Amino acid sequence: MDIRQLEYFLAIVDHGGFNRAASALYVSQPSLSQTVQGLERDLGSELFHRIGRRAVLTEAGRALIEPARAAVRSLETARASVAAVHELREGRLDVAAMPSQAVEPLTSMIHDFSGRWPGVSVVIKAAFTSRDVVDMVRTGAVELGLLATSGPLPEKEVASYPVGQQRFVLVVPPDGPFGGQQAISNRELTGQRLIVGQRGTGMRAYVDGLLEQGVACTIAAETEHRVAILPLVLAGVGLAVVTESWRVMAERAGARVLDIEPRTTLSIGLVSRRTGLSRAAEAFVATALRRGATDKPAL
Template identity: 80%
Template sequence: MDIRQLEYFLAIVDHGGFHRAASALYLSQPSLSQAVRALERDLGSSLFHRIGRRAVLTEAGAALIEPARAAVRSLETARASVAAVHELRAGRLDLASMPSQTVEPLTTMIRAFSGRYPGVSVNIRAAFTSREVVETVRTGAAELGLLATPGPLPDKEVVSYAVGEQRFVLVTPPDGPFPAGRPVAAEELAGARLIVGQRGTGMRAYVDGLRERGVGFTVAAETEHRVAILPLVLAGVGLAVVTESWRTTAERAGAVVVDIEPKTSLRIGLVSRRVLSPAARAFVTCALAAVTV
């Protein structure tokens, strides 16, 4: 077994089949298949069920994913450690982030990091819940993650750094029911038509909590695509409760953004693996400095 075989195995998993993986790796499909068969011989077990053009993981294949990612990540860390001698002039950093935090504080963090290490590319992976961020970092699919949670930051499977809080605000169209500059009491949302995000997110937990407290509202639209919320608000479909990271973008687009009372916030955390590449360590240093200025 060698690391190349594990990289090929993970490419098939990530791209959903041999054909796409071969294209992504710039390999012929027979060469890729031969490498996987050699890995299967070494392990003494089949890793995929071949069903037509599809490749479905066997139980053994599913069990290999996490250790394979750990092995590949360890090699990347070793390579990056050598590259650190060259002052991080090149390389790539994988980071998972929830959508709202991609607006802020991630923009500020990346600006600080890229200004100092312009040769390192930051690859942002989408994760829609805090649990998904933690799992992506824990399994090695990303070294770092940015999440928001109403509860304590995770501290068992990853290392967490507190980077602030974001309060919930209400976004309305310009001709909406609430004037700019005046906070809205949560109870005033009774009877409103709301655009909500998917379950498992802090935004969705907040509006579900309103209903549990007896504040009745109508769900006008439910979307997993966070970028759809602002256009839907501006189109008059409904109002939306979002984190204040959206405030500047929403106001520039013409929406009205008002605070909701009583103030309710999410904790924002930067999370990491326990052993980091030089690029990831540098990002953590730059990011924490940027958001605490």
Template identity: 65%
Template structure:
């Protein structure tokens, strides 16, 4: 029987999974590629199973490798929790917290949250990972890729096996170029969008869900661009390519670029929340949750 594996081997294994191969994982870990390969082979020998198929320079997970991912994340997260809990006896003087955030919510409320957290705990770093849909964020939290998730969705969004921490509601608004079809400051009824050319997000996003619902109601719309890269939305609207439905998290940034931001009627939006695993959190994650909501009367 092989010796007991150590957590560092599991960290190396997860690095290969998360970075998509041995070379990139070795660079991220500041290891030589042969050293990393040897560590993984030792882990495979201890487990009695191959974890990756080596296909040229590619590393493809075997069935055994896939089965190891979640237990490995649990073990690595548990060690980090133990270390962080001991360090917290002397206050939060270091460490890092990982947050999976959807693009719109990464503008706000995440910016305000990080500002408040960094002010209270300046020695703790925050790593933000991209999650394009609410289900992406939930899966990253469930599997331990991130300790917290920030997402937005309808009130009945099914989120299994996670703790939900409600924050706020974000209303949908319409982004138009300065010379757009609607007068500045006027609310736009959804039926007035008939014939509009729209820039939309990919399926599974709130902005796409709003547009799909309009179509289901019989409002005739044209999709001119479907974009995963949200940073492209403002330039596309400014260039006159089309209009865009987004949440009002975008309002301050859009108005600074000169776009017109109009309310949509009837008012509807998405509920924003933080999520966490239903297990013990690191002290840094608990502190982030405590700092998440702005003080009464403070700007988000």
């Protein structure tokens, strides 16, 4: 039994006979008859008494009407749902993002995307390192990932789309060191207590690089919870080297944000599977690339 057989059966019921149903369906009457006969064989019962040109429902035919209508309605609903997703009137898109990039540029990307396709829900999944992001995309846990890396964007296992760069900055409590300065040399971090993320993150790699260069700073706290960094800074535990995406939020909270010279940046990219992207994922990537093309480089 297939849905076409049920649609033909209901057409005969609704139009009062085989000839009228065939005309309404734009099929030949023999083709319609063969389809209904196939349905009758599948069910093991006649659905119509053929009396001349008339078709009179049998008891089995009358019993089939309601479930046939329910099946056809369900298929129509399924088709409409798929069409809605394809046309981006509804649906869901899962995106993995590292914490700093989830602040920005992901916020702006979702703002642009949702403004155009408000029916599609964007679900953000946490990933702490660029490797985590790639693995989540590669295994299908999410469709898209947003990551930051000090090296080239990954290309082997996923498709990558560069969307900008973010420089490193220093977050300082309002009564902390470097008062009156807008920028510092990285050498001025000597003797400072720093709050860092876990290994595998760009901010941790930057601090580890300073230590290797002989900048004698101290790691006061290491946290996997990126939301804890700003409260720790404001509490006076230490200073934090973070990406530019934190600037607005940190300044609103009362912290000072200083540029670090020489300028050092992370490359920001979206990653996806190489093939088989949903319509929503394709639209999100296109939206993000348009924003990246129009945004001014971070200073």
